[in-house]
Amino acid sequence: MQLKGELLSPMNIPDGCRFVTRCPYATEACKNGVPKLQEISKGHSVACHRAKEIL
Template identity: 95%
Template sequence: MIVENRNEVLAHKRIQLKGELPSPMNIPEGCRFVTRCPYATEACKNGVPKLQEISKGHSVACHRAKEIL
């Protein structure tokens, strides 16, 4: 594999979420990943993030996407 930009490799690194999956019968308020995301804040608990395009053909639903990515 030829990589011209180290940031491209870092962007594709997968994060393994820790903790238990929430029960489908008791889904948490706000973002569905709030109980397991290491980046979660109060905003994540209070509202479902809207889907936003971060680059052509790539979208994300995260309150902190611009800050993290």
């Protein structure tokens, strides 16, 4: 997946997920909370609220 959209300003980082302005799968949950790191398969982890749903 190639990210598109607004690049984050290091001076004005939004709340929630750092990719919320660029991710086509972003939801309100992404805007409101930082996702926790979760293992999706042995040795592979992601920090995404929707990882299990998308993958």
